[in-house]
Amino acid sequence: MSGSKIKLNGIDRLYEEYSWRLTRRAKKAWASGLVVGNKSHGETALLEDAICKYTGRKFAIAVGSGTDALYFSLLAKGIGKGSVVGCPAVSYMATAEAIKRTGATIKFIDTDKNGRLGAIPTDIKALVYVNLFGIINDYSIIKDHCDKYKITLIEDAAQSLGSFYGKLASGKLGDVSALSFSPTKPLPAFGNAGMVLTDDKQIALKVQAMRYHSYNGVDLEFGYNSCIPESIASQLNFLLGKFKSLLNKRRRLYRIYEKHLHDAPVVFLPIDKKVTSNHSKLVLKVNNRDELIDYLATKGIESNAVYRKPLHLMKMFCQNPYDASWSSVYCKEAESFCQRTIGLPIHPFLRKNEVLVICKHIREFYGV
Numbered sequence: 005m006s007g008s009k010i011k012l013n014g015i016d017r018l019y020e021e022y023s024w025r026l027t028r029r030a031k032k033a034w035a036s037g038l039v040v041g042n043k044s045h046g047e048t049a050l051l052e053d054a055i056c057k058y059t060g061r062k063f064a065i066a067v068g069s070g071t072d073a074l075y076f077s078l079l080a081k082g083i084g085k086g087s088v089v090g091c092p093a094v095s096y097m098a099t100a101e102a103i104k105r106t107g108a109t110i111k112f113i114d115t116d117k118n119g120r121l122g123a124i125p126t127d128i129k130a131l132v133y134v135n136l137f138g139i140i141n142d143y144s145i146i147k148d149h150c151d152k153y154k155i156t157l158i159e160d161a162a163q164s165l166g167s168f169y170g171k172l173a174s175g176k177l178g179d180v181s182a183l184s185f186s187p188t189k190p191l192p193a194f195g196n197a198g199m200v201l202t203d204d205k206q207i208a209l210k211v212q213a214m215r216y217h218s219y220n221g222v223d224l225e226f227g228y229n230s231c232i233p234e235s236i237a238s239q240l241n242f243l244l245g246k247f248k249s250l251l252n253k254r255r256r257l258y259r260i261y262e263k264h265l266h267d268a269p270v271v272f273l274p275i276d277k278k279v280t281s282n283h284s285k286l287v288l289k290v291n292n293r294d295e296l297i298d299y300l301a302t303k304g305i306e307s308n309a310v311y312r313k314p315l316h317l318m319k320m321f322c323q324n325p326y327d328a329s330w331s332s333v334y335c336k337e338a339e340s341f342c343q344r345t346i347g348l349p350i351h352p353f354l355r356k357n358e359v360l361v362i363c364k365h366i367r368e369f370y371g372v
Contacts, residue, residue: 009304010358014351015187019194021353022242026194029242030235040231041066042216047237052199054244055183059165059175061201063208066237067215068230070162070184073198074102074132076230077180080200080210081156083108083130090131090155092121093314093338099134099160100315112316114335118273118289119345122337124149130156135164135174138190138284139275143169143177158182162198166190166251166282174282175201185240190254190284191247193240197232253352254283257359261286261348264363268372285310286350293346296369303365310347314338 019026033039033047041048052064067073083089085107091100093112103110108129114122120141124131133146150157159178167174175181185197200211213222215230243250258281262272271289275281287310290296300307315321316335348362 010306010349010354010362012306012308012347012349012351013188014349014353015192015194017351017353018192018243022246025242026239029238033234033238036234039234041234041237042219042231047234047241048232051237051241051244054241055175055199055201058244058247059173059181059201061176061181062203063201063205065200065208065211065215066232067198067200067211068232069196070182070186070189070198071098071102072215072228072230073182073184073200074099074158074160074162075105076211076214076228077158077182077200077202078102078106078108078130078132079214080202080207081130081158081180083156087129088127090125090128091315092132092134092136093316093335094119094311094341095134095136095160095315096162096311097315097318097320098162099132100318100321103132104321110321112314112321112335112338115338115341117337117341119287119338119341121146124155126153126155128155130158132158132160133178134160134162135167135177137273137287138164138167138174138282139273140164140167140169140174140177140279140281141276143172147177156180161201162186162189163284164190164282166247166284168280170278179204180207185236190251190282191240191243193232193236195233195236197236197240250352251282254350257350257352257354257356258283258286260356260359261350261363264360265366268363268367269370270366283350286348287345288348289341289344290346291344293344296346296366299369300362300365303361305362305365306349308347309342310345311342314342 038046055064087108089103089108157178159181161174162184164174181201183199185193217227218224
């Protein structure tokens with residue numbers, strides 16, 4: 005069957021729902037004459053203030069992408085050549101890519117059977133802590149470990165804006181945190197955008213300098229051009245006002261999946277009681293994953309393998325002998341996890357009857 009009737013990502017339906025309001029805001033930004041968000045006023049500045057308020061952070065700096073946000077976070081904390089940075093073996097490639105761009109050595113960390121971060125080394129300068137799929141795992145343990153061994157904690161919150169650990173918002177769970185607003189993220193932009201969050205004024209000034217050629221007077225070896233369009237910031241400001249409602253829709257859909265797959269041979273990833281997940285992705289552990297993906301495609305349902313291989317097995321990261329030798333011994337759980345995971349649609353504009361159809365076909369596939 006060509007194409008998919010039930011899509012994995014709902015950015016097209018989001019636009020259909022809010023098209024005239026999104027377009028009106030973008031046109032207003034274009035007409036203002038301020039089209040790039042590197043100023044102390046305008047839509048980008050308003051977005052930075054709003055995200056600070058939402059996450060409880062003191063400073064937010066909008067940048068061109070979530071990858072840049074993570075890269076700038078690392079640079080601002082002094083990570084570079086000679087540094088060793090811990091990175092989970094299971095994440096999107098941008099996580100390790102940002103570390104590699106700094107020139108640091110990556111030390112990949114295995115997961116447990118559910119994709120949670122495994123034993124953290126003590127001989128690293130920084131740890132990139134990823135709240136994968138919007139699930140915050142073991143934060144207290146990880147924070148205590150990093151405090152004890154004086155390890156800089158960088159939160160990769162690309163998938164977890166809107167998730168909470170107790171009353172702490174994702175985006176506030178690191179010395180520095182990085183957000184993404186790409187079209188597949190919980191708060192999506194119609195293009196790429198990211199943000200660095202911190203409570204440290206000096207870090208904020210460094211990142212502000214990095215994003216626009218060091219124009220704020222901070223002395224850098226070199227700067228970058230990583231600003232977001234005001235039109236995108238204006239749309240994100242609008243969607244942030246709808247964010248609570250959009251998250252609630254995701255949570256309702258998750259509960260429907262739970263109810264109708266409770267006796268199917270699939271495993272939902274565990275979520276701690278103290279965690280409120282944004283359910284940015286619905287990832288299940290299944291048997292015969294690739295066959296299930298193909299079967300759902302014949303029914304017009306789009307799904308994916310999430311991450312077909314862990315980061316330490318990707319060519320761009322296994323060229324360093326240090327990485328390859330360490331990872332081949334210690335990342336077997338991550339390899340197994342990647343072989344069994346499937347991502348299913350869970351965007352806010354998915355309809356209840358569509359979820360029921362997906363569940364029906366999964367049950368049929370397994371003969372339940």
